[in-house]
Amino acid sequence: MVMGGGIQQRAASPMIRPANLPPPGSPGMPRPFQSPQIQNRPPSGQFASQGQQTAPGSPAINPMGFMSGPPNGQNRSQPPTPRMQHQQQQQHQGPPTSQQLHQQHQQPLHQQQQQPLHQQQHPSQPQPPPQFGQHQQQQQPHPPMGQDLGLMAGPPTPTPQAGAQKSKRLYPAGINAYAEPPAYETAPSSHGFQHPGVPASHQASGMQIQPPAHGSQFFVPGEKQAPAFRQPVPAYQQGLQPLQGQPVQPNINQLAGQMGGMNLGNAGYGGAQGIVPLSTVALMGTAPKIYDLDAPPPPIRLPETASITQSPFANCDPSYKRSTLNAIPATSQLLTKSRLPFGLVITPYRSVKEGDEPVPVVSDSIIARCRRCRTYINPFVKFVEGGQRWKCNMCYTLNEVPSSFDYDSQTQQPVDRWQRKELNHAVVEYIAPTEYMIRPPQPLVYMFVIDVSYPAVQCGMVATAATTILESLDRIPNDEGRTKVGIITVDSSIHFYNLKAASGEPQMMVVSDLEEAFLPQPQDLLCNLSECRPVLEALLNRMSDMFKDTHNVGNALGPALNSAYKLVSPIGGKILCLQASLPNLETGALKMREDPKLLGTAKESTLLQSASSFYKSLAVECSKSQVCVDMFLFGSQYSDVATLSCLPRFTGGSTFFYPAFTAAKSEDALKFAHELAEFLSQRIALEAVMRVRASKGLRMSAFYGNFFVRSTDLLSLPNVPRDQSYSIEVSFDDNLSIPVVCFQTALLHTSSSGERRIRVLTLALPVTTSLSELYASADQVAITTLLACKGVERGMNAKLDDARDALTNKVVDILGVYKTHMTASSSGATPNLQICDNLKLLPLLTLGMLKHVGLRGGSQIPSDLRSYAMHLLSTLPSQCLIPFLHPRFYSLHDMPEHCGTIGDHGIEMPQPMNLSSERLSRSGLFMLEDGQNIFLWIGRDAVPQLCMDLFGVPDYQSIRGGKTTLPTLETDFNQRVNLIVGKAREMRRTSYYSQLYIVKEDGDAALRLWFLSHLIEDRAEPIMSYYQYLGYLKDRVNSGSF
């Protein structure tokens, strides 16, 4: 058995990979500690490496097989002209004067470039706002643009890239001037995320909407008082989703609905409100309008009186729960006819960051639930019979209102039921009384199972893990002093540690009999964190020394997990596995099964499925005992992510994967340490079950995410990590004869502080009989999130080809139905492809899925990388999934002056660009980030000043490509880019820490191709460019094949 070949020995695509470059998916980093001694003595025959040494800095993931089209190829052979260089020198003599600053103002490169040919055909390409251009003309009379062009004109090459040549003088201006037109200074609203062509309302507050402060200002039906939110335009009236952190759009109907609903009491549902404008747009011939990726979902147009309190927080924020359809079809026939996917995307335990509104807590133990369907009372029920009873909005049963809703028997004071949080907030948490407990709430339990075999020690994982755990001990939630910790290390034996040793020194007990692994002194192996702290610290301090000379290549993970399970299962808790080698002993042993011949074939899916029933069986046992398993996998070889990620998948856990990890590379150590530390400090939920109820007629029919389905619709989650998402498909049992349907998610859990709690999320949506309204309400982001989950499942269980075909077929169906029923040209061929405005990015996002490492075709993607990507695709919340599919791409060398500075809404980011290599210029600096990695691409003609300012090196040739850390320099540009990189790392809610790569235009080919593979609008063999894909979709639609 030879390992490593699967990852590293891949048939190369000759056109893109020179022979001396790392093969696809190669670990990409020099192997750790490559001393001759180690190289001469591979850990074992089984682990003998035949992998090639790779160039420093080559990527861990290699997207080979991609042709990027001509990435500014036309410009490559063009050296700077002497005149250009002269100008650059001039511009770099001494610091600029303030006058120069203004004179040298430059428009962003992509705006200043001559329009590439393909864009000239697109009249609807976003244009800069008029005042911007106007002001430029006023502020930039000299040198005139034409003169500039004259200076710059190299050999005239009338290519789409011609405009890029001008960037040769842009950088100096960008660096020395950073000037911006005073229009920016006098118009603060245009700071930040100014998207040309976007209505100001979309841009209102950039990406950092502060949620409104709110308190007791809610409207109380039947009372005369003027509620606070009637007063002029508070922030939340800009949209229903003040917490989303997205640009919000004034919702006139909603506002009108709130106003109109005043003092109407409970007049009953009046049907969906307002006309639903269906705005049709043509897709062909225009660049996708990517700024809408941040737009809020289509507004939810509820009847005026749907919510009894009219609270602006009555309906669920999309960051917690969103539906693929914000109007629900009244019949299954209508849903079928529309071909739209129907499902929910739920992130019930999303993190609450600074500026976010915390979830209101109902602390008086009064929990009103429907006696029939067990729905929790919510803002969409009805009070009847003088407020004595409430009518359930799911099953319409009448229920008694608890007397304590109006009168507090303890204080003997009347209370105002309209102030109750559960009647005003869609997202609330109840402190659960004892009847919600089978046993006292469990404490947090962290059982570490750490691989200390030779590969784990040699790559530096053990030392980094020990240090990180040691340094995180104060961050592990331990409010009540009940948190328990234990450590097991494993190679060919299992090592237990007595953390209660009287001597204060950790005591190690070795169990070598793996078949009958027993627990020595079980009462001392899992200890109270506060009590065992000194011993634990001593152990962690010593751990890397303890194993530093090991030659043991055994890994008895299975028996170790069984032991950990025995220790933790009486309480429940978390088992954190840190594994750097493949389990190879006893139960749970795995084999190197990567087979390059299978990649790209129908049998590839077998590599994405679990190879051992042990892990699935153990997962089921863990789920029953409230034990969650998390996997931190480190592989310089094949890691069988597919099999090992089974445990997290069924136990509510998380998987982290560090291919080619070596702690000798500080960036690797930093990423792992950051992610582990964040993970340990998360205030997670424990021993949880989740159920989603819906109004009569609807049923939850399929579930995607990391959990175990305990009964038909009860999801068991031993842990609920922060910011994991769950997608649920919804089906019809019966037609709907009601104007509003409700979806209520209840997550019964134990908080990290040991309280039993129920988090309830209520989402109300109008019912419609109109196909037009259905289309106008479709949420492309939620649809994409659901389709990604379905695609992953199909790819794992059937074939990746089938998954991709299903995705495209779904888009064809939607476009076809839209053309047939929603446009004038219902039949016959049409020259264009049309869809409603709110779905216009669906083809692009689908293309992003087809080209994603988790789903794309070809024989170049190692199954470990694919499995890990699939894990992310099916668990990331929409906020992170969309950039994962459609990365953010910025031009930095010419960014406006305010970008990279701290503005009203935090660090100002540049405007994202379309994902096309047309945007690259040879003298430019660009950044691309997808939430997992950040790439800084630098063109070979980057001026020395840029190299000096950003990297502190004299010229482009001195820049070192690959995985790196950006230096911190005193220059303004370096500081701004560092701020932007930092912002990209923290702007989304996850514990992932993006790795930074410098990509040189003519540097490492594998790294370049990896970078270019993210530019999904380009052609990437064998997958079409965006325009080709639209053409293909159009032909399918025109031929009626949907």
Ligand SMILES: [Zn+2]
């Ligand atoms: Zn009910």
